[in-house]
Amino acid sequence: MRTDVVVVGLGAFGSAALWRLAARGVNVVGIERQAIGHPFGSSHGTTRLFRVACMEHPGLSEIARKSLALWTELGERTGETYVRQTGSLNVGGPTSRPVKGAQAAGAATTDLTHEEVRAKYPQYNLEPGDVAVWDPEAGICYAERTVKAQVAEAERLGATVYPHTMVTSIEGTTVRTPTIDIEADQVVVCGGAWLRNLVPGLPLTPRRTPMFWFQAMDPDSEAFQLANFPSFIWEFADGRGLWGHGSDEGFGVKIGLDGGRHVGGFDADDLDRYIHPLDDIAELAAAVGRAFPGLDPAPVKAIPCMVTDSPDGQFLAGRYDDRLLIAGGDSGHGFKHCAGIGELLAQATTKEAPYTDASFVDPQRF
Ligand SMILES: Cc1cc2nc3c(=O)[nH]c(=O)nc-3n(C[C@H](O)[C@H](O)[C@H](O)COP(=O)(O)OP(=O)(O)OC[C@H]3O[C@@H](n4cnc5c(N)ncnc54)[C@H](O)[C@@H]3O)c2cc1C
Incomplete structure (x- = not known):
């Protein structure tokens, strides 16, 4: 099979990247090892804190606001609520x-x-x-509901999704699974606590929480x-x-x-x-x-549940090399930013200018 972009792992970050790529008309395939919205990674348990005044970095405010704007737009179409702003x-x-x-x-x-x-x-x-x-501007956001909605919206916009399909290796631009191999121009890897297995060498540490x-x-x-x-x-x-x-x-x-x-x-x-x-x-x-x-x-x-820590407590999101983009290393504060990060990944993949300066989450900083 051939496509423009493959997204590996459809949790918070991957489902958002898939959606934002599909929204641009990119031919995109998403692969998830489990069911969509499953409880075995980092994006389950109903809710997450949504904050805009983020103590982890001043640059995160704009990314949280982008998530809010995208989720509000999505909610207007689906009739669901993805953020409740209770401060x-x-x-x-x-x-x-x-x-x-x-x-x-x-x-x-x-x-x-x-x-x-x-x-x-x-x-x-x-x-x-x-x-x-x-x-x-803060409140709560909804975990599984949002992951499922982002994947469903991506499919509605033309993405192809393979749940219950484990990626066994990523070799160059070939993504291998037990049942199908996919050739892509670019691969976006959002494996959560498994990201370091899919892209060896990343300084990430899963932590039980x-x-x-x-x-x-x-x-x-x-x-x-x-x-x-x-x-x-x-x-x-x-x-x-x-x-x-x-x-x-x-x-x-x-x-x-x-x-x-x-x-x-x-x-x-x-x-x-x-x-x-x-x-x-x-x-x-x-x-x-x-x-x-x-x-x-x-x-x-x-x-x-588990979070995946990075050495500086900041997640890694963006271009990793000329064929690979990654998002992960959430360090326990990534969910609220996932739609905003999905947008940045889509912009990096299609070579658009980013809507905000996200150099502080650049994966190449390590
Ligand atoms: C207890 C707890 C509290 C938190 N609180 C907050 C909070 O209040 N606010 C906030 O913003 N964030 C919070 N977070 C962080 C947030 O939940 C994470 O940042 C986010 O869920 C991480 O998403 P992810 O896409 O990296 O990982 P995941 O959602 O786990 O997605 C990774 C996906 O990749 C798939 N995958 C892995 N390997 C393969 C493979 N080989 N083939 C195919 N698929 C594969 C997995 O099955 C999984 O679905 C919290 C996290 C925890 C654990």
């Missing part, structure tokens, strides 16, 4: 990373004093000196509903922290731990998919109980 709080000491990072992001944020946060968000058991930065949901102690309480409990990133004085957001799914608030006992460095096929009460839950439950006294610290739901 977010970046909480911590005045010099903490979430606070400083959000202030430096160049977005339209508002600083909140300790007293203002206490008055408006009594759910928080703030540490002395904690303040917050309010990001009004299970997801947990918690419910309010008082079943009648509305304090942790999405409208009252926006998404947050909170850094504690000891450098660790929590991230999470209110729920519109009915099974609780999603909260995760930053800097906990997360195991890294395994092959993604060997991910430990069991949840361990001591190693996985004890530290997180203690932190949740301390931070949000209105929540029951025993999680009601848990599922395994």
